[in-house]
Amino acid sequence: MSKIEIKNLDLYYDDLQALKNVNMSIAANRITAFIGPSGCGKSTLIKTLNRMNDLIPGCHITGSVTLDGEDIYGKDLDVNLLRKRVGMVFQKPNPFPMTIYDNIAYGPRTHGVHRKAMLDEIVEKSLQDAAIWGELKDRLLKSALGLSGGQQQRLCIARALAVQPEVLLMDEPTSALDPISTAKIEELALQLKEHYTLVMVTHNMQQALRVSDTTAFFLLGEVVEYSDTEKLFSMPVDKRTEDYITGRFG
């Protein structure tokens, strides 16, 4: 079952074309990985899925992106509601400069939840879902900035989960982390796909191979190859994919 459908997508930064005719259907409850060298358009594409590209002046698209059949670039679409449904975890952990509790409660409060008991419940559940409740339950009222990088990133995942998204976008979520923290995030991603649709940009091909179900290989704004991860890594169809995954460039 496809959750997100991308059709004939072209994206331009002013006159520069950053994505060329992208067609892709992203399956629900799967992890989809985007790989490719720097500047290939993989981060650009993930940001079109929750319209974070709107922030960049001069950025415009043609083609369509639909979420459950609804055009997310449609005129009547509430972009804030879209971002509630399509959560995002950033490359650099970015907890807000406030307590751990307030970080998690930020999203629910934004969407109108103010009852203390309800917030308490959401905070606990989100931290549990992000597999960090045990580590943090005794320091909920401490600043989130005192946590280690890996903890901060899992806190950010918990913060994203707290608004009950359907899709979770991860833009190189482990590139700033050590191997142990990375392993924890990967393990967490595998658990999360049971309830969420995950899209992950990664620089690390091993990571794509370890966690993803499907992989898209990008080059110069084009999707060169998009298939089951195992197939893409074992029997790439395109010569350029083969060159990249065997480390001949990139």
Add this chain to the structure above:
Amino acid sequence: MRLKERVMRWVFAASASVCIAAVVLICVFLFANGIPFFKKYDLFAFLSGTTWSPDIYDTGKGVYGILPMIVGSIYVTAGALLIGGPIGILAGVYMARFAPKNLLKVLQPMMALMAGIPSVVYGFFGITNLVPMVREVFGGTGFSILTACLLLGIMILPTILQLTYSAVKAVPEYYFEGSLALGATEERSVFRAVMPAAKSGILAAVVLGIGRAIGETMAVVMVAGNQARMPKGLLKGVRTLTSNIVTEMGYAADMHREALIATGVVLFVFILLINLLFSILKRKGETA
């Protein structure tokens, strides 16, 4: 090259020393001239006395109570902050986050200009515009606490605005993006995610605004009425610590003169406390 470097190092060190020496000299002068007054006059009576009746005719019966001026300074400063604080902070946030580029190009030089206008010019503006306006709208003479608050509120705007602007500008973009990604509107993201991150900087802006307001002399003298009595209402005249010094220093002698210098000491201690608060806030902001 090495010689040149060594010479320059001395030049830099000398410049820095001049600055430090100036501050130290002012402190020494102020306290050396102010302290002897307290040997002759009770400190408590000085600070809490409500009558200011200097011994101009040399009868030996001067009364020097500066409580009205302390209260006056506090009222005027608080009023200025009430007016200039919210406007300055909101305008600073607007300039840092929402203003279109073209508007910013106009606003920024205007703010710089506003900060550079001499206070006597502000005073003229107060006398010719604010005083009649207050007189017509609220009654009274127009020379009042309210007028002083309005004028000072305008005068501290550039300080608060510019510091708020830099504090908000310095907040990394990823707080804003993180908030947007949770489905918050841009306004909510700015007020709930970006501004808390700039909190200590904004507080520092307010504190510096207070310092500017409490130390302002010329403009206040021109519009506040300068009656040395306990302030009795927003529309009544008031005298601040600074205006007390500047209005009487010209003809004061002996005890009277020393009492004015002692007023300066009190003002100096106020400013010292405010600067202390400022540096504590700044340090807190750096470690947070």
